[in-house]
Amino acid sequence: STKEKIALLHGAHRVGKRTDATMEKWRGYGLGQFIHWGLYAIPGGAWNGKQYNGAAEWIRSWDGIPKSTYDSLNYSFNPTAFDAKAWAKTAKQMGARYVTFTTKHHDGFCLWPSKYTKYTVKNSPYKKDIVKAVVDAYDQEGIDVILYFSVMDWNHPDWRYDIKTKEDSIAFERFKKFTRNQLIELLTNYPTVKGLWFDGTWDKSWVKQAAFADELETEMRRLRPGLIIGSRFRADENGKRHFDSNGVLMGDYEQGWERKIPSKIEDVHGNDWDCVMTVPENQWGYNAAWNGHLKTGTELIEMTARCVSLGGNFVLNFGPKGDGAIRQEEIKLAEEIGDWMKVNQEAIYNCEYAGFDKQDWGYFTRKTGTDKVYMVVFNVPLSGALRIKTPSKTAIKKAYMLADAEESFVPEEISADEYFLHLKKSTNSKPFVIVLETLKAT
Ligand code: JFZ
Numbered sequence: 001s002t003k004e005k006i007a008l009l010h011g012a013h014r015v016g017k018r019t020d021a022t023m024e025k026w027r028g029y030g031l032g033q034f035i036h037w038g039l040y041a042i043p044g045g046a047w048n049g050k051q052y053n054g055a056a057e058w059i060r061s062w063d064g065i066p067k068s069t070y071d072s073l074n075y076s077f078n079p080t081a082f083d084a085k086a087w088a089k090t091a092k093q094m095g096a097r098y099v100t101f102t103t104k105h106h107d108g109f110c111l112w113p114s115k116y117t118k119y120t121v122k123n124s125p126y127k128k129d130i131v132k133a134v135v136d137a138y139d140q141e142g143i144d145v146i147l148y149f150s151v152m153d154w155n156h157p158d159w160r161y162d163i164k165t166k167e168d169s170i171a172f173e174r175f176k177k178f179t180r181n182q183l184i185e186l187l188t189n190y191p192t193v194k195g196l197w198f199d200g201t202w203d204k205s206w207v208k209q210a211a212f213a214d215e216l217e218t219e220m221r222r223l224r225p226g227l228i229i230g231s232r233f234r235a236d237e238n239g240k241r242h243f244d245s246n247g248v249l250m251g252d253y254e255q256g257w258e259r260k261i262p263s264k265i266e267d268v269h270g271n272d273w274d275c276v277m278t279v280p281e282n283q284w285g286y287n288a289a290w291n292g293h294l295k296t297g298t299e300l301i302e303m304t305a306r307c308v309s310l311g312g313n314f315v316l317n318f319g320p321k322g323d324g325a326i327r328q329e330e331i332k333l334a335e336e337i338g339d340w341m342k343v344n345q346e347a348i349y350n351c352e353y354a355g356f357d358k359q360d361w362g363y364f365t366r367k368t369g370t371d372k373v374y375m376v377v378f379n380v381p382l383s384g385a386l387r388i389k390t391p392s393k394t395a396i397k398k399a400y401m402l403a404d405a406e407e408s409f410v411p412e413e414i415s416a417d418e419y420f421l422h423l424k425k426s427t428n429s430k431p432f433v434i435v436l437e438t439l440k441a442t
Pocket of ligand 1 (some may be wrong): 036055057058199200256258277284
């Protein structure tokens, strides 16, 4: 465009996608797991017998919950059923290729023994380093780890929502040092982690720290070359978040797709992105009384395919119980997704936007950089005819079922660059994948 660029000191550091191997690997993950676990898992959405409808991990902030009583939950934190290896096995079984784990949520409780606050696992009956257990267990399964970190910290006396007085500013300077120390500590303690997933960065106090946050980001990247940081970490000097004042993405991928998925490729502006999703409408931490619509395995598989078809990753959230065990409903979903992934993962891993027009039966994905296109079919039309519109001068050489290459199709050309694939039988009860080997005329 001809729009003039505003000179920025703390805007984006790069225009366009990263091209290094670490980021290319991230781009190919396809499916990830999110884990929200912390003190909020103990009340599990209820306080003194009263169920709260909001997100369970926010319970400390609801009216009528005494903050000091909540903050004392660390004295009852003794998760006897916590088994990081079992979590990692569940993730592996589901087909997740990365995990994002809450080291510290808004309540400020640290699941690692941070030197910079007393409010950690170390001062709970459990005592042991949970972040280390999780990182080691997932590393062992070959699943990459990203650490979730909330800048907003309800427990820290120096946290401020805004800076209005001299006192606020002095306190927040201390808070900034504390935040830096904790982040450097995490990166130093857990050198195998691939990235940081920031949250709690929306308040005015933090939005005003463009210079500090920019320098801190640079420091972290210097410490861990290849580190992946999303767009939710810092604002530019005009207070613009995610995208700077010139509309350029800040960070390595767009982190704004929270419980929503883009509907067309234009929505993602050529950026990397991932979508984080809850099973109920909006519960991240454990809520014993999950209510409302609970997404089914098929819905979650469809979301995965939709994300990959638009060049993103899909990340499904798990909220383990206060004792550390993953709830049965989540285990079942992980199994259902995993069973599907075992047969169809080729259409999900290392795939990208295919460049084909979207059709009503489902989603196209493409094995990155190749001529292999996948049709992930969710809605079979009554006619049994699946429409394909190819980009111009693209021929379909072969079409066959991914689960059974013997079952092949002869595409019927119905007009220029437009075909029908006629399904032989529609006995499929699960979404299925058809492979297209294409050939582009040069
Ligand atoms: C935040 C947290 O407050 C929440 O508890 C959970 O951890 C989630 C993953 O992140 O919630 C958000 C953050 C950003 C948006 C919405 C909810 N957003 O950008 O629309």
